[in-house]
Amino acid sequence: MISAQDDLMGHQLPTTFDHVASSDPAWVERYWYSGHRVPEGDIVLDLGMGYYPNRNVMDCFAGVSCEGVQTNFRASRRLRGSPLATEVGPMRVEVLEALRRHRLVLAQNASGLAFDIRFEATTQVHEEEPHFRRRDGRVVEDMVRMGQFGRYAGWLEFQGRRVDLTPDRWWAQRDHSWGIRAGMHTDETRPPTLAYPPFFYVWGQIQFEEIGVHLYAQERAPGRMFYLSGELVGRLGEAPLRRARMTGFAQRITWADDPLGQTIRSGTFEFTLQDGGVRTMEITAMPARYFLKGGLYGGMAGWSHGDDRGPLHVEHDTWRHDDPEVRRVARTLGDHVVQARMDGKTGWGILEYGVGKGYPLYQDIQHFPAI
Template sequence: MLTAQDDLIGHQLPTTFDHVMSSDPAWMERLWYTGHPKDGSLIFDIGLGYHPNRNVMDAFAGVTIDGTQYNFRASRHLRPNPLETTVGPLKIEVLDGLRRHRLQLAPNESGLAFDIEFLGTMNAHEEEPHFRRRNGRVTEHMARGQQLGAYRGWLEVDGQRHAIESQDWLGQRDHSWGIRAEMRTDESHPPLTFYPPFFYAWTTVQFAGRGLHVFFKERAPGEFIYLSGEEVLSLGQKPQRGRRMAGVNHEIEWADDPHGQTVRAGKFEVKLDDGSTRVLHIRTLPARYFLKGGLYGGLNGWFHGDDKGKLHIEHERWDLDAPEIRKLARTLCDHVIEVRDGNEVGYGIMEYGVGAGYAKYPQVQQHPPI
């Protein structure tokens, strides 16, 4: 169907913008944002998924503060408004590509509301391509870009409004599109995704005038199955190809957490293509958002892209000190970090997980990795 976007230059198929190159139901496009103050006392996560072959757009927003995680989720039929990035009270607008985005959640029963602008401060990082076949079938063929920045605006949690000032609130966002590998960790709704031994970390950090993206997956220590990263410079500076990531060594210190995998601290030695090394000393800060609240891996039988009807909205609050909630939330989270590189101090987030059988970090492998 024709939409206003079809008046713009940029078509790559002899059809309208609401159609994509593949009829695979796993084809999706996702916008994702997370932000936090430098002290790591609070974190928000916001995301929107576009599923053109399922006729679905879904979205989520969540906040963790003082040991409580607030979750909001919504889903709608995609058509007849396929390119309108609004799902119920949640709206995302790209005001100026790679520079300014606006995120809004109107008052609703979840207790969350916000009006926030993302301000790009660093050049975007284009990840290495994601491509995978399984038993002859393409199960992943996806591109993703990431960007570091700051936030401004306001965020309301249970009637308490938090001012978001760009000098203190940092964050990161990404935009991915293509066929995305299925991830099913909802134990209430098998089948579950099988994970062989692995360790992965997805880490971003920004210092004054530069930032680092570090993303890797290993089957065994030093045996990478995916590696992508870059040291990026302030927005508008010429990118330097020699600052792409060539390798990484890691040492992780795990917290004594009986309910899950929790990083306390770590050290990354990041090798760049130009032969230089960045030594990152990582310390986790209090707040983290468990992505199960945004349907990553599925929750209570609802997975990304599921058709929940014309409009469906739900929400809940999780006490993260409760063992049954931690069991439900599993491991996958955005954890706020403080990072030291020499005399510089930066802030960002880290996602992580260790699969059973990986030849390092056995002390946490009794807990689910994702």
């Protein structure tokens, strides 16, 4: 069907913008945003929105974690009628100026979580290395992802509190991905769940005043990489950094004494860059962590990303991170706020991480799920 976007230049197919090149139901386009208060690292806000043109679905989530309490909001709608409106129930995402200014809104609703926030970009955009995989001859992943750093301004309400967000205290990061995305089914209420070979992975976005660090590393054993994408990016409006993409990566992690799951306490990352230089970054975990299962990553209680839940479906819940049953459901995948030190400078950002059974290091935490 014709939509407002069809009045713009840029068509890639002889059809309307609400169609994509592949009919694979795994085709998805997704926005993700995260932000946190600095220097305390005590509050983290996460939100995302997914567009599934071959499943006639758009869904979204938002959540806040503070002092070990996590509030989750989730919603889903059918696409047809307004296929490209980035809005699901009370939540919407507005691109005010591409690659520079976005607006994120969650209107008042039964969850008690609400916000009206502007994302203001501070750095140039990073484009990850391509994601392409086949399994048994079939393409199961063919997607691209871009990331960018920024600051938040606006207000946030949660758990009966109202917090004003100012750019000096609220640092943020976002990504935008599209294409065929591999499944990550970890919902034990709807078996079978996916089994993984041994691995360590870390995905992170960490921002300093002058540069940002994007990192995505996956390895079967220390130094045995099967995917690496990373780059140091400069500030918005300045000349791009030269030969600043990563060509090598090494890590050493110290784990927290957490009886309920995999939790980083601190670590050291070493990056080799295209120009031959080596940079070392020390990271320390901060209090706030948002478990992405609350946003349906991997599926939860029979609901997975892209599932048709009817014309409009909205739900919410509240988790305590010290509840063993919550942590059993939440698993490991989450956005954990960290403080970083590199080249004598201090920065903040988020890390996602996990260690799969059989990885040669960190065996004392491998009885917990890696994702």
